[in-house]
Every structure is written in structure tokens, then in C-alpha cells.
Amino acid sequence: MEDKNVRKVQDKILYTMKYIDKLCRDNGIVYYIMGGTALGAIRHGGFIPWDDDLDIFMTPEEYEKFKKVFETENSAEFVLQEWRTTPNYLEYAKVRLNGTTFIEKHFMDRPEMHHGIYVDIMILHKVPNKKSVQKKVYYKSKFVTLYALSQRNWKPKSKGQKLALIALKFLPCKFLAKRFYKHIYKYDGMQKDFKYCYWITPAKFRNGLFDEDFFSSPVDVPFEDTVLYGSEKIKEYLEYRYGDYMKLPPEDQRLAAVHAYIYDTEKDYTEYLDGKE
Numbered sequence: 001m002e003d004k005n006v007r008k009v010q011d012k013i014l015y016t017m018k019y020i021d022k023l024c025r026d027n028g029i030v031y032y033i034m035g036g037t038a039l040g041a042i043r044h045g046g047f048i049p050w051d052d053d054l055d056i057f058m059t060p061e062e063y064e065k066f067k068k069v070f071e072t073e074n075s076a077e078f079v080l081q082e083w084r085t086t087p088n089y090l091e092y093a094k095v096r097l098n099g100t101t102f103i104e105k106h107f108m109d110r111p112e113m114h115h116g117i118y119v120d121i122m123i124l125h126k127v128p129n130k131k132s133v134q135k136k137v138y139y140k141s142k143f144v145t146l147y148a149l150s151q152r153n154w155k156p157k158s159k160g161q162k163l164a165l166i167a168l169k170f171l172p173c174k175f176l177a178k179r180f181y182k183h184i185y186k187y188d189g190m191q192k193d194f195k196y197c198y199w200i201t202p203a204k205f206r207n208g209l210f211d212e213d214f215f216s217s218p219v220d221v222p223f224e225d226t227v228l229y230g231s232e233k234i235k236e237y238l239e240y241r242y243g244d245y246m247k248l249p250p251e252d253q254r255l256a257a258v259h260a261y262i263y264d265t266e267k268d269y270t271e272y273l274d275g276k277e
Helices: 004-026 035-044 060-073 131-150 159-168 173-184 234-242
Strands: 055-058 078-081 093-097 101-103 118-123 125-128 194-197 218-223 226-231 262-264
Touching: 004 060, 004 093, 004 118, 004 226, 035 055, 035 218, 035 226, 035 234, 055 060, 060 078, 060 118, 125 131, 131 159, 131 173, 131 194, 226 234
Parallel strands: 055 118
Antiparallel strands: 078 093, 093 118, 101 262, 125 194, 218 226
8 A cells, every 4th residue: 555645755765865875886885775675675666665764784894984975975965863973872873864854753852863754774793603692692782772762762562571671770771782882893894604683673583693695795676766785685685584575464564654753755853843833
């Protein structure tokens, strides 16, 4: 099911992604479409019709190159938002589009943050093949994820999650998050005998652990009216991640909706935070 409002948001997201893609191609920077974006590219030729986001992977090395180029370019249209520079923000990096509004309910009380329409940049880390080391990185990633969720008034879905949130109140969370992030980045210099991982999400252990060759070579993948970088083994990645990835979900799950409390593709978010609307 498509929705005109979702389509308008998707158009702005794609505009942002085209800027990211050009910066990367012009400067030899590698990224990969991932998750639902990769799924949409193969199954729908672009966005999943009922989705309003776009996600890409970058390794820490490629992200640092991208960040330098982005800052040098200093575009008036876009802002790079990341956990290192935004207080009490522990999520992945986002490239936000000025002149737009995408205010998520859990960030309503954060006027110091940028709230424009965005593209997510997920950092793809490395871990040794040793399962015990992988588990340590996994659990430290889960701590960081839970702490990030606690910063945005997330509502736990189980008794265990509720207890975990209560436990956070008695821990030096900022200190631990910084320390755990260092461990998450610890193995990124590995050149062989590693797997890629991404666990700074609700993803379970297996769903966030990937064979090295899933992200060894980018190729052009058609996406809407352009092409974006995807894995040479994008179909193998999708099968691993989703199983029968070409199968559509039940119709009652194909509900097109913009997942923001306030959104506007033509006005800057400051007009809403200033109480002008």
C-alpha cells in the first residue's frame, strides 16, 4: 500500500541519499545499502512502499573518510549528526536535510538536536571468528543499545527489559558506554579471520553477524531512478538476513505511514519547535 505523504518523505530521503552517494563516488568511499533498503532495492526496485527510511553501512575507516569530505564540502543543505557531537545521543550517524521536519516523539523534548528528514549511516564493525569474543562485543553492544533507548523514553516490551532499564539507574552508564564503545571498535583493523557485525540495534546475535564476503565488493544496484552501492552478494546477504526475502508480508502489515510525530517536507523543524505552527 502506498501513501502520498510517505512518497513525499521518501523523495526527500532519496534526495539526501543522492548527495551522500555523489560524495562517496567522487572520493572513493565505499558504503553498502543494508537491511530494509537492500530488501526494497531487490524486491521493489527502490523503497519498500510502506517504509520511510533509508539505511547504509560504512566501516569505521570509510566513515571517517566520509566525515572529512562532508565537513570539507560544508553544504548548506545537510547536517551530519552523530553520537560524538550530540549530547545524550547514542544512536548511529544521520545525514539530515535542512528545511525539512521529521520530529520523532521520543525526541520531542530535544530542541538542541537537528530534526530534519534523514539517511541513517550504520557503522559496520569487525570481530574475530572466536565465538567468546563475539559474545563479549555483542553484550556490550546491547548495553549501549539499551542505554540509548533509555535516553529516548523507550517503553520496554518484556519484564526482563523493564528490569534492565531499572538496573541502568544504578550504573555509571556514560562511563560504561564510552568504555564499551572502545571495545566495539577494538578489532576494526583486522585484515583476515574476522566477521562483520552490527549489534547497536535490537538485532539478535545471528542477525547482526555477517560473513566477510557479504561486504567485500560494492556494485551498482538500481534504486528508484538512480543506482546505489550494494554488496556484490546482496542476494546472499538478504537470504541470510530474511530467508525468503521475495515473499511479501501479510497485507495488514503493509501499512504506509510516516513514522514521525511531526513531519513536513517543505518547512524547517525549527518552525515547529519554536511554536510557530
